[in-house]
Amino acid sequence: MAIIIRGDVKGDVIGEGGVKNETHYHYGKEEGSMTNADKDIRAATEELLEAKDESGEPIFRNKKQWWAVYRVLAEYCNFPSKMTAFVAKMKDMELKEVDEKRKLTYDSLSAAPKELPLMATCAPSNWGTLKDRSENYRQQYEVADFLMLKLGIKS
Numbered sequence: 001m002a003i004i005i006r007g008d009v010k011g012d013v014i015g016e017g018g019v020k021n022e023t024h025y026h027y028g029k030e031e032g033s034m035t036n037a038d039k040d041i042r043a044a045t046e047e048l049l050e051a052k053d054e055s056g057e058p059i060f061r062n063k064k065q066w067w068a069v070y071r072v073l074a075e076y077c078n079f080p081s082k083m084t085a086f087v088a089k090m091k092d093m094e095l096k097e098v099d100e101k102r103k104l105t106y107d108s109l110s111a112a113p114k115e116l117p118l119m120a121t122c123a124p125s126n127w128g129t130l131k132d133r134s135e136n137y138r139q140q141y142e143v144a145d146f147l148m149l150k151l152g153i154k155s
Contacts, residue, residue: 034093041077042093044150045069049098051146059142066090066104067112068143071124076153083109116140125154 034042048069051059070086073079080086087106113120116137118130124144131141148154 037077038093040151041073041079042095044147045090045093046096047150048143048146049096049102053142059146060102061139063102063105063108064112064115064136065102065139065143066109067116068124068140069147070109071119072144072147072151072153075123076148077151112140124148 049060053059069090070079070083074081074086080089083106087104087109090104118133119127119137119140122130125148127137127141127144131138145154
């Protein structure tokens with residue numbers, strides 16, 4: 001079992017038997033302390049944060065779009081399903097800094113599903129059927145779709 005070691009924080013341990021809630025500790029944030037899967041996820045997430053659509057606009061426009069990242073990683077990559085643990089894990093990954101408008105916060109992460117109730121009830125792989133409902137739905141779909149393609153979850 002691989003234990004994620006992160007400072008005296010309650011969260012999820014990701015291992016061969018699934019996810020278990022435990023307390024873990026972090027001895028450092030060296031590159032070598034990250035799993036290869038975490039490195040791939042960090043690279044894909046950083047690419048997402050820089051990606052542009054066909055019109056040259058950023059795909060990732062606002063902090064509520066972290067909810068799509070959360071849903072994809074929790075659903076398909078065994079990331080923590082508790083939002084607080086997810087935020088802590090993403091901060092431990094030390095992603096490149098983004099502007100305040102796109103910065104990950106627990107408040108924006110937890111607010112998003114209230115605005116997107118239909119997406120909260122199905123897996124991100126099914127969000128294509130919802131993308132035309134509103135601009136908020138389309139933005140979440142684009143982030144999830146990009147990330148799933150980059151991580152090889154979707155082809």
